[in-house]
Amino acid sequence: MPxxxxxxxxxxxxxxSPFTTSFGTMETKEFFITEIIDxxxxxxxxxxxxFTSPWYSEETVKTNEHVIEDFLIPLLKENTIEHPDEVLEVFKSIRRHNMAKSTLEGAIWDLYAKRKEIPLAEALGGTKSEIDVGISIGIQPTVEDLINTIDHYVKEGYKRIKIKIKPGWDVDVLREVRKQFPDTPIMADxxxxxxxxxxxHLKQLDDLNLMMIEQPLAHDDIIDHATLQEAMETPVCLDESIHSFEDARKAVELGSCKIINVxxxxxxxxxxxxxxxxxxxxxxIDIWCGGMLEAGVGxxxxxxxTTLTQFTLPGDTASSARxxxxxxxxPEVTxxxxxxxxxxKPxxxxxxNEEALKSYTTEVKTFDL
Known part of the structure; x- marks a missing residue:
């Protein structure tokens, strides 16, 4: 694959609209689109x-740029890639920086599928012709605002509602939501x-018939989550703790979760x-595909x-217009x-949308291999 x-x-x-979680509010998204040409x-x-700040993980837009330019692209220059699965091994000498790695690896997967003239889903081994999706709702100014927002998306048919919580905005809020939406699949993040x-305090959630509570404890923990899962009936879902296959294996073996967000x-x-x-x-183990406020490519x-069979729960991939x-x-995702x-399509x-991409682009760097 030259x-x-x-x-x-x-x-x-x-x-x-601004998106608020327990670690901050985002109004704009800065990111990279990688384009790889054969x-x-x-x-x-x-x-x-x-993100621009290291809220979710230690990576940022600036660290991505540094690692992609100074380490990952040089590795691609030094190695011949026959299949996208080989990229994982090529990048192995660079520790962590997973988001930087995936930025290039995703483009190579897309290129590979286009060269084979098959959809990316097929190239990955996916079999579904359609996928169920949910919606993620940030922390709202009032409970009434949250109820109205949920009502809007329930009427649109989303298969699951994810609600961001934090201390002081959790059990009582979710009780009111469950009262208003007794049969809606709801999870807390x-x-x-x-x-x-x-x-x-968290064990009170067991009365609310939630699908899961996502990453309630430390972002790098799988030990304490095992203690929490043993004490709770509500399934614990791990997100930030899972950076690799090995993390997933250890979490499952420890009983740290019943669900994983990939x-x-x-x-x-x-x-x-x-x-x-x-x-x-x-x-x-049930899994689902989480979102990071992606634009259309992501x-x-x-x-x-999500077309792979074990993605059994609705993911976060809402419509572009959301x-x-x-x-x-x-076309945009609908x-x-x-x-x-x-x-x-392949x-x-x-x-x-070249015109839209150009209008949002602040800088383009080109690297010849």
Whole structure:
């Protein structure tokens, strides 16, 4: 798979509305679109998911840029890639920096699928023609605002509602939500806002029939989560703690969770995501594909990954219009009654809206290989 050129597009897009979690509020998203071009002019696209501040993980937009330019692209120059699965090994000498790695690896997967003239979903081994999706709702100004927001998305048919929580905005809020929506699949996402000192408080959630509570304890923990899961009936889902297949294996063996949220960027790319999927399928662990406020390219990668069979729960891949006035792909991702139809065109299945991408781009760097 001869790679001739890599373009790094730095992009800045404004969200339709601020998105608030336990660690902060985001109004704009700055990220990279990677474009990898082969000897025949085929173009593969990837998207970075790190934020400008190290809230979610230690990675940021600036660290991604540094690692991609100074370490990862040079490694691609030094090595011949026959299949995207080889990228994991090529990048192995660079520790962590998973989001930087996945930015390039995703573009190579897209390029590979286009060269084979097959959809990315098929290249990954996916079999679904449509996927169920949920919606993630940030912390709202009032409970009434939250109820109204949930009502809007329930009427749109989303299969699951994820609600961000934090100390002081948790049990009582969720009780009111459950009262208003007794049969709606609801989960809570804490983004590491609690400790084991809150165990009795969190156990109150068992009365609310939640699908799961996501990452309630420390972002790097799998030990205390095992203690919490043993004490709670509500399934614990791990997110920030899982950076690799090995993390997933250890968490499952320890009983730290019953569900895993797989994010492509967090685990270092599609190849590692597939390894986690295969292990969880073997062990009977439910998984779902989480979101990082992606634009269209990253959203397309999430859709393709979710076509693998063990993604049994609705993911976070909502419609483009949920987040962006205009996305960078054509057509944009749309959701009908909580379902996304998987595209059948080669690669990610969506075309790049060149005009939109150019309007959001603040800088382009080109690297010849």
């Amino acid at each position: 790679i001739k050129q890599i373009k790094l597009h730095k992009v800045k897009m404004k969200l339709n 000897d025949k002019g085929n173009r593969g696209f990837g998207e970075s998911v790190a 804490a983004n590491s806002a609690y400790t084991l000192n809150d165990i009795d 994010k492509i960027g967090r685990v270092g790319g599609l190849t590692e995501a597939k390894r986690i999927h295969d292990y969880c399928k073997e062990k009977g 959203r397309a990668h999430n859709i393709a990954l 987040y962006w006035k205009q996305d960078i792909i054509d 959701v009908t009654d909580g379902v996304i139809k998987v595209p059948t 690669g990610i299945g969506y075309e790049i």
